[in-house]
Amino acid sequence: MAIESSTFSPHRAGARDFQRVEGDELIQRYPSLRDGSHLGAAEWLPVYYARSIPGGAVLREVYDEIKGRILDGLRALVAEAPLDGLFFDIHGAMSVDGLDDAEGDLIMAIREVIGADVLVSASMDLHGNVSDPLVSQVDIITCYRLAPHEDTWETRDRAIGNLVDALQAGIRPRRAHVTVPILLPGEKTSTRVEPAKSLYARIDEIERRPGIIDAAVWIGYAWADEPRCHGVVVVTGTDDAAISAAAEELGQAFWDVRDEFEFVGPPGTLAEGVDAGLAATDTPYFISDSGDNPGAGGTGDVTWTLAQLLADERLTAPDAPTVLVGSIFDAGALAQLRRYGVGDPVTVTAGARIDHGPHGPVTISGVLEGLYEGDPDAGGIAVIRVGGLRVIVTEFRKAYHAVEDFTAIGLDPLAAQIVVTKIGYLEPTLYEIQRGWTLALTPGGVDQDLQRLGHHRIQRPMFPFDRFEGAPDLTARLFG
Structure with a gap:
């Protein structure tokens, strides 16, 4: 389920806003499943997908209805045979009336149905928000590396490929998570220009290191006033020391260039x-x-x-x-x-x-x-x-x-x-x-003037809203 929601927008996303996909149409939606490049020995079973263009928060009854369709579909599959893996296709900045962490709520409910042993791989927008519930329940998590998002399908294919590879190798990856207290609009963090261009360019080298499967940097979503809105780094792999060191390295690199972000256009x-x-x-x-x-x-x-x-x-x-x-x-x-x-x-x-x-x-x-x-x-x-x-x-x-x-x-x-x-x-x-x-x-x-919007529920201190008396804590926390 995917939407980017501004809590400062009076719009409410209703049933008509969401395009629904299920059955074979859902399998055909993904190039790597359509052409078989990531099928391996797997049988892919469609559940349900709903996507809206960005807007305001989702009406609670609409979220509950879509969530129910997803859970019912999973229950039907689990009743027939145990599942090995799940591809979780989300945006990451969905707000829902009455919830502070919609994607976290959704994955927790999904886990109750599929159990703890099913391997979950998620694809996200780099303007999504990675909360503790989300990173704790998703085994492999990645996001776009380009803004504008010219790598949308490449990212989804990478998430699917990571899932198949981990299942075939019989491994259960762990995640190193670093919170970076930065909240900036996407127009100041485009990968077309520096410093985001070089920041994201570091990912390729990090992923080639032993014990690392994926590295991801989330800019976060600036137009929601929720505690989970801030920058995040997650590095996924099988070597705790390697993923922790890489996550802290990327988190520090993000923090070090905080004053260099400027609007991508004049x-x-x-x-x-x-x-x-x-x-x-x-x-x-x-x-x-x-x-x-x-x-x-x-x-x-x-x-x-x-x-x-x-x-x-x-x-x-x-x-x-x-x-x-x-x-x-x-x-x-x-x-x-x-x-x-x-x-x-x-x-x-x-x-x-x-x-x-x-x-x-x-x-x-x-x-x-x-x-x-x-x-x-x-x-x-x-x-x-x-x-x-x-x-x-x-x-x-x-x-x-x-x-x-x-x-x-x-x-x-x-x-x-x-x-x-x-x-x-x-x-x-x-x-x-x-x-x-x-x-x-x-x-x-x-x-674009975030100060004019009046955030009051985000974590503080937060750049550029506040002065920092010292360096923030960029220590990696392990999940998995």
């Missing part, structure tokens, strides 16, 4: 981004509406940025250059827009139905340039032309994080002067085509 205000984009001669110029990034947990309906764009006559004039704006969601607005035909003048009020803190709903008056149905995430989609602006209004939450998200609705980012989208660091296809970029420090549930 930060600035929205106004500075618009000025730079209009002045650009090499385009498209991208502006990240980072405070309301649905890919990190934002609601996707914060209107603060859209309101500023609509008030800028340089963008709304009839001869203004093309500026794509993705997006704002409002089911009621879509219902109204469906009454019109493409080419009709329209006026609709949209947004701020969930997160109305920074700005209220905005009125959009223009021409209906496109109307589309059937998007798996967005449902219905409308494009409204207001001078040079092409405002995307969706029925449900959707992240416009890839070129094809725009081209699917007739918008070509390459032909635009500016592309404004609710994102933090640019995902690969957008990064490839950008010719200039401002990471706009806008408000929302995933505000």
Whole structure:
């Protein structure tokens, strides 16, 4: 079960937010199982998988329903024959109403069904959180090594391969766990740039050491206010001394570069981004509406940025250059827009139905340039032309994080002067085509200014929130 949840977002993930996969479709989802490269002598049995795009905390009844489906599926399998291993595919930053450690709760419940002897291997996002219950119950645990996450499937395959290898070798690995008191947004810890680039580059050499199976560094998830939110290092292997030394080495390396983390893209205000984009001669110029990034947990309906764009006559004039704006969601607005035909003048009020803190709903008056149905995430989609602006209004939450998200609705980012989208660091296809970029420090549930959000439940002291009088305790603790 996978979702990244901002506890600062008023959105609540409901049943519709989760895509469900089971049966043979679940086996086919994983390349290494589909092509047989990690089958070995194993028989893979599908249980259940539910995944949502990032958002707010999950409604408790939805979590309980999905958890129940997973446990029922496991009970049915265990009743037929004992299990040897389990692949636990999670994100790691799921928040659930009423729980402080959702993944820990889930794996503890799973252990009650499958027993203590079944070997468990987990794949996680490096923006996940590794709690004591989680690391105590998962025998082999790994996470992405790239941000943006271009190694998502490689990481899952590694977790599957680690599981098969350990079962075939008849070993039960142990974990060395180091807590690193650092909490930073992903946009300051991208592996595209230093110091994260070099920090993660150390993993290959560590994994080649005798007695070590896997090494992983978690940046942690900054937009949840939970005690488990902080940096973590876990090294897995068969030699206690080797894994402990490696975990402490990586933990110290992480701590030593804490002051070097900076935004991966040029930060600035929205106004500075618009000025730079209009002045650009090499385009498209991208502006990240980072405070309301649905890919990190934002609601996707914060209107603060859209309101500023609509008030800028340089963008709304009839001869203004093309500026794509993705997006704002409002089911009621879509219902109204469906009454019109493409080419009709329209006026609709949209947004701020969930997160109305920074700005209220905005009125959009223009021409209906496109109307589309059937998007798996967005449902219905409308494009409204207001001078040079092409405002995307969706029925449900959707992240416009890839070129094809725009081209699917007739918008070509390459032909635009500016592309404004609710994102933090640019995902690969957008990064490839950008010719200039401002990471706009806008408000929302995933505000880059963590101090502005007001964490009060995280462990203290924590960098960069607090001063440290001395070095933190980076001693490895052994699990397993």
